[in-house]
Amino acid sequence: xxxxxxxxxxxxxxWRIFTWLILLLAGFWIWISAVxxxxxxxxxxxxxxxxFLAPDFHSLDINNLPVTLSEMKGRxxxxxxxxxxCSPCKAEMPAMQRVYADFENQGFIILAVNATQQDNVEDxxxxxxxxxxxxxxxxxxxxxxxxxxxxxxxxxxxxxxxxGIIREVIVGGPMSEALLRVRVEQLLESE
Amino acid sequence: xxxxxxxGALAVPxxxxxxxxxxxxxxSIAERYSKKFSIHPGRLDSLLITSFIAGVIMARLVYIARYxxxxxxxxxxxxxxxxxxxxxxxxVAGVIISSTIYIQRYKLPLWRILDTLTPFxxxxxxxxxxxxxxxxxxxxxxxxxxxxIELWGARRHPxxxxxxxxxxxxxxxxWPGRKLIFHSNPGVYFLIWxxxxxxxxxxxxAFRGDSVLVLGGFRSAxxxxxxxxxxxxxxxxxxxxxx
Numbered sequence: 001x002x003x004x005x006x007x008x009x010x011x012x013x014x015w016r017i018f019t020w021l022i023l024l025l026a027g028f029w030i031w032i033s034a035v036x037x038x039x040x041x042x043x044x045x046x047x048x049x050x051x052f053l054a055p056d057f058h059s060l061d062i063n064n065l066p067v068t069l070s071e072m073k074g075r076x077x078x079x080x081x082x083x084x085x086c087s088p089c090k091a092e093m094p095a096m097q098r099v100y101a102d103f104e105n106q107g108f109i110i111l112a113v114n115a116t117q118q119d120n121v122e123d124x125x126x127x128x129x130x131x132x133x134x135x136x137x138x139x140x141x142x143x144x145x146x147x148x149x150x151x152x153x154x155x156x157x158x159x160x161x162x163x164g165i166i167r168e169v170i171v172g173g174p175m176s177e178a179l180l181r182v183r184v185e186q187l188l189e190s191e
Numbered sequence: 192x193x194x195x196x197x198x199g200a201l202a203v204p205x206x207x208x209x210x211x212x213x214x215x216x217x218x219s220i221a222e223r224y225s226k227k228f229s230i231h232p233g234r235l236d237s238l239l240i241t242s243f244i245a246g247v248i249m250a251r252l253v254y255i256a257r258y259x260x261x262x263x264x265x266x267x268x269x270x271x272x273x274x275x276x277x278x279x280x281x282x283v284a285g286v287i288i289s290s291t292i293y294i295q296r297y298k299l300p301l302w303r304i305l306d307t308l309t310p311f312x313x314x315x316x317x318x319x320x321x322x323x324x325x326x327x328x329x330x331x332x333x334x335x336x337x338x339x340i341e342l343w344g345a346r347r348h349p350x351x352x353x354x355x356x357x358x359x360x361x362x363x364x365x366w367p368g369r370k371l372i373f374h375s376n377p378g379v380y381f382l383i384w385x386x387x388x389x390x391x392x393x394x395x396x397a398f399r400g401d402s403v404l405v406l407g408g409f410r411s412a413x414x415x416x417x418x419x420x421x422x423x424x425x426x427x428x429x430x431x432x433x434x
Contacts, residue, residue: 011431011432012428012431012432015424015427015428015431015432016428018424019421019424019425019428022390022420022424023417023420023421023424026390026393026416026417026420027417029393029394029397029413030393030409030410030413030414030417032397033396033397033410033413034407034408034409034410035402035404035408035410036408037404037407037408045343045344045345046344047343047344049327049343051401052343052344095265098264150194152194152195152197152202153195153197153202153204154202168275170273170275171194171195171202171204172202172204175273175275176265176267176268176271176273176276177261177264177265177268178258178261178262178265178268178269178271178276179261179268179271179273179275179276181258181260181261181264182258182261182276183275185258185261
């Protein structure tokens with residue numbers, strides 16, 4: 001029995017030594033792989049994903065006036081890619097309009113990019129009148145903006161904070177009104 | 192990087208599809224080897240389904256409780272399919288509470304349940320890697336190594352692939368069909384998987400470009416993984432010494 005007890009104690013001690021060795025090595029790895037604060041995703045590179053700077057673009061709106069995303073810096077932006085034939089886009093537009101009306105005076109803006117390459121201007125104009133949309137809408141006639149934002153499905157929405165950093169990307173829809181309200185409030189709070 | 196597959200007018204999100212596939216394969220393999228751990232496959236099924244439903248319901252309820260004002264203008268949003276209206280900690284609480292109640296109600300042995308679910312967890316770890324590869328999440332640091340991949344405006348470590356290789360190596364080593372000596376000690380199989388996964392994450396996190404930094408530059412995921420690793424090794428030591 002004494003021998004069995006001794007074997008148990010030895011095994012336990014060996015395991016404890018192994019444990020401490022592993023933890024020390026792991027601790028050393030944590031220490032050497034530490035980096036300067038802000039050196040990971042810090043929004044310096046423009047890319048269409050959360051944590052990165054929203055890629056800038058220029059486009060024409062419904063009145064043929066130029067619109068530039070970077071001019072909206074300092075305001076939270078919802079960048080929404082849509083088309084008039086897309087059912088989820090139709091479903092989420094009324095909620096987007098209501099949320100825009102409620103938060104516009106706090107600086108929030110919606111920039112809706114119409115995927116004109118797969119739509120037509122007449123339908124877009126009829127759509128805007130039907131849904132009484134008051135936020136800026138621009139035409140992506142050659143698909144440049146959609147490619148810049150790697151849009152593979154409609155609708156796709158990018159929530160951009162006042163510093164121009166993308167905070168969330170939502171592919172598909174429709175987004176519910178509650179989701180929109182929470183995200184917009186979070187963007188406004190982070191200002 | 193393949194976030195969406197377009198099938199006609201239907202846009203299928205690939206990351207979610209990969210996770211669903213991983214869940215199906217994981218559950219099938221866990222069920223296949225469940226008798227090895229003296230757990231009936233039907234019990235395992237019921238436990239997973241109950242936990243999933245409770246997790247989703249709790250996630251939505253907690254979200255509503257956190258942001259009640261957002262639901263007042265349009266209460267129908269409560270039943271919206273938006274996954275963005277789910278609270279992750281609510282989901283975790285729902286899964287823990289429902290599985291605890293289920294395990295106690297049917298007097299199931301907790302460590303044996305965790306051993307049985309280990310292949311499921313291991314396969315999910317691989318499918319999470321594939322899901323991140325499709326979405327471009329969990330991306331690596333900028334590097335000029337020859338195997339770097341072009342992602343998000345720079346050449347980066349393919350950390351998603353590192354994760355897939357790591358999780359696959361763990362699954363291969365701990366494949367439930369093998370005869371492993373620690374299968375006889377309840378809980379050790381699960382704890383070894385958890386310790387290996389924590390160790391792998393701790394190592395690979397150093398190559399990530401999206402780490403959350405704390406305490407002046409330390410990667411928070413590494414600190415959490417170190418704590419889990421230490422806890423697992425300590426419990427394994429206790430269990431082995433009691434044999």
